[in-house]
Amino acid sequence: QVQLVESGGGLVQPGGSLRLSCAASGITFPLYVMGWYRQAPGKQRELVASITSGGSTSGGSTKYADSVKGRFTISRMDAKNTVYLQMNSLKPEDTATYYCNANKRIPPYNDYWGQGTQVTVSS
Numbered sequence: 001q002v003q004l005v006e007s008g009g010g011l012v013q014p015g016g017s018l019r020l021s022c023a024a025s026g027i028t029f030p031l032y033v034m035g036w037y038r039q040a041p042g043k044q045r046e047l048v049a050s051i052t053s054g055g056s057t058s059g060g061s062t063k064y065a066d067s068v069k070g071r072f073t074i075s076r077m078d079a080k081n082t083v084y085l086q087m088n089s090l091k092p093e094d095t096a097t098y099y100c101n102a103n104k105r106i107p108p109y110n111d112y113w114g115q116g117t118q119v120t121v122s123s
Helices: none
Strands: 005-008 010-012 018-025 033-039 046-051 060-065 072-077 082-087 094-104 110-114 117-121
Touching: 005 094, 018 033, 018 094, 018 117, 033 072, 033 082, 046 072, 046 082, 060 072
Parallel strands: 010 117
Antiparallel strands: 005 018, 018 082, 033 046, 033 094, 046 060, 072 082, 094 110, 094 117
């Protein structure tokens, strides 16, 4: 059974920081591109950041949405089947439910989602 379990969300003031974690089980983690998506009320789900596998430590290539470049950092620890999203200089517009995604781009293709964790940026 595949599980992606997010943690680390919460309420933070503008300018603050949060670190999200996503622990995966039931998949061969290094075979998956890991991503963080977010969805705000009334808006479509959007990609925040993604990272390919690069070994047992920090991971490979990264990709970021323009709106978070320079503020957010995605990383992964393949040895722990975990992906992280460090979010700094948070803004109210970062408020959303953040979802972890595991995407396998070689056959057999698979795509899995976590249950989401709420991030609220407000004073």
